Amino acid sequence: PSSFPYSGYGVYVYPNSFFRYEGEWKGGKKHGQGKLLFKDGSYYEGEFVDGEITGKGCRLWASSGNTYSGQFVLGEPQGRGVMKYKAGGHYEGELSHGLREGHGHLVDRDGQAYWGSFHNNQRHGQGHMVFQNGDKYEGNWVRDQRQGHGVLCRADGSTYEGQWHSDVFSGLGNMTHCSGAVYHGMWVNGHPVAQAKKIVILGPEVMDVAQGSSFTLSIQLQQDDGEVAKSEDGRVLKISAGVRHVQLPAYSEVSCFKVDKDTQEAAIQTPFGFDCIAYPLWSPRSGDLEPRAALESAGDQLFHMGDLETALASDTSRGQRDVPSGLPGEAPSSSCWGCEPHGPEDCRRVEQGWAQFSDVRLGPPPPGYSPILFFDDLREKEDSRPRGGPGPGRTMPDTQDLPGGSRPDGAATAEPVAAAFPGEYVVMIRDVTDPPFLGHTLPTAFKHLRVLGKGTDKQPRVPGEGPKS
Numbered sequence: 001p002s003s004f005p006y007s008g009y010g011v012y013v014y015p016n017s018f019f020r021y022e023g024e025w026k027g028g029k030k031h032g033q034g035k036l037l038f039k040d041g042s043y044y045e046g047e048f049v050d051g052e053i054t055g056k057g058c059r060l061w062a063s064s065g066n067t068y069s070g071q072f073v074l075g076e077p078q079g080r081g082v083m084k085y086k087a088g089g090h091y092e093g094e095l096s097h098g099l100r101e102g103h104g105h106l107v108d109r110d111g112q113a114y115w116g117s118f119h120n121n122q123r124h125g126q127g128h129m130v131f132q133n134g135d136k137y138e139g140n141w142v143r144d145q146r147q148g149h150g151v152l153c154r155a156d157g158s159t160y161e162g163q164w165h166s167d168v169f170s171g172l173g174n175m176t177h178c179s180g181a182v183y184h185g186m187w188v189n190g191h192p193v194a195q196a197k198k199i200v201i202l203g204p205e206v207m208d209v210a211q212g213s214s215f216t217l218s219i220q221l222q223q224d225d226g227e228v229a230k231s232e233d234g235r236v237l238k239i240s241a242g243v244r245h246v247q248l249p250a251y252s253e254v255s256c257f258k259v260d261k262d263t264q265e266a267a268i269q270t271p272f273g274f275d276c277i278a279y280p281l282w283s284p285r286s287g288d289l290e291p292r293a294a295l296e297s298a299g300d301q302l303f304h305m306g307d308l309e310t311a312l313a314s315d316t317s318r319g320q321r322d323v324p325s326g327l328p329g330e331a332p333s334s335s336c337w338g339c340e341p342h343g344p345e346d347c348r349r350v351e352q353g354w355a356q357f358s359d360v361r362l363g364p365p366p367p368g369y370s371p372i373l374f375f376d377d378l379r380e381k382e383d384s385r386p387r388g389g390p391g392p393g394r395t396m397p398d399t400q401d402l403p404g405g406s407r408p409d410g411a412a413t414a415e416p417v418a419a420a421f422p423g424e425y426v427v428m429i430r431d432v433t434d435p436p437f438l439g440h441t442l443p444t445a446f447k448h449l450r451v452l453g454k455g456t457d458k459q460p461r462v463p464g465e466g467p468k469s
Helices: 291-297 305-316 375-383
Strands: 008-013 019-026 029-038 043-049 052-060 067-073 076-084 090-096 099-107 113-119 122-130 136-142 145-153 159-165 168-176 182-188 198-201 206-210 215-222 236-244 254-259 275-279 347-349 354-360 369-373 423-431 445-452
Touching: 043 067, 198 423, 198 445, 215 423, 236 354, 275 423, 347 354
Parallel strands: 206 445
Antiparallel strands: 008 019, 019 029, 029 043, 043 052, 052 067, 067 076, 076 090, 090 099, 099 113, 113 122, 122 136, 136 145, 145 159, 159 168, 168 182, 198 215, 215 354, 236 275, 236 347, 236 423, 254 369, 423 445
């Protein structure tokens, strides 16, 4: 075109027929407003200076379907403009040589939005990002990844503030979880270095407690190496209890509890080699349980061993109740250790890896739990009577000889009590943090508890053996 020093408006078709220009000319060069058409369907429409695409214009790339409207220098997008992507999304901001460079606003095909600095077409420097799932991040970026210091606010209310590397938590950081749990410490590859992995109930392997007495439990959250997880706060721990389903005669006069079919308590496996069923805890501060009334409402039936097979058979035929807490057969809340909905006494929040449950007490058997006596205990009383009358056909012991009297149906009854029977129990500490902290619920911790009758020492009782001199 330079050989034709034409000025004004004109149309020019290039010798290779791939380009076609129509617009203003000056001195034989494209200059002013014009439109350059490409044979593949691409085009540029806008300003030309001395034959070059320079100034404001609009460009369509047929191969990608992308369009750009804004400033150009020597045929490339440069300066400020808006790039719209055929695959979805757009960019508005600064560009250099056709790439995102400087400050801009990028919305991708999924609707995720970024405001901040760019370098070499990537997020780089300080920026703010809103993700598709509702999470928000503000901080440093390096080569399209979060790196350096940044704050992540998740859609569920959790927040992380600290160091990042390669788009994950890495370095010193503080996580405040939506459950109220907090971790402050080192992170590696997105995972906390000193995270709690287990709950430990401190104290002897078997804890002996006098009947009717309260006790205190100290709890630690420990790492895999046994160190206290001092970096953690706020996990919610819940205390509950169970009674050994079938007791040993060395520790108890009660063989087991016959559970009414309406109660439907499922067996809980313990690490001590026996199963237990849920048993209520009671705190005098809660004021929610009157021990004597609770036991009286249960009927307080004591069965001898002749009824044991029938009782156990009915227990095994029962279904399991749905319990949202994660362990089967949790005792009803009306007889639990504390029942306030907003600050339950049966829950504690961890502080620097520690928690404590004070003034814990086993309550009386709840409604629907009927104690079954060992046969030897009844036989000892019967054998102490004169053996007159027909041998095999002699009647059951009189009312005054049975514990607490008897009922017309022959079942032995006990005086209502305000405490648990002597025997073996289990206390459980569960992680009920909701939702689980970092998606992980700690395994339940168990403590073997032995309730000793009043006036007895810690030595096991042998059935049939008289008192020691």
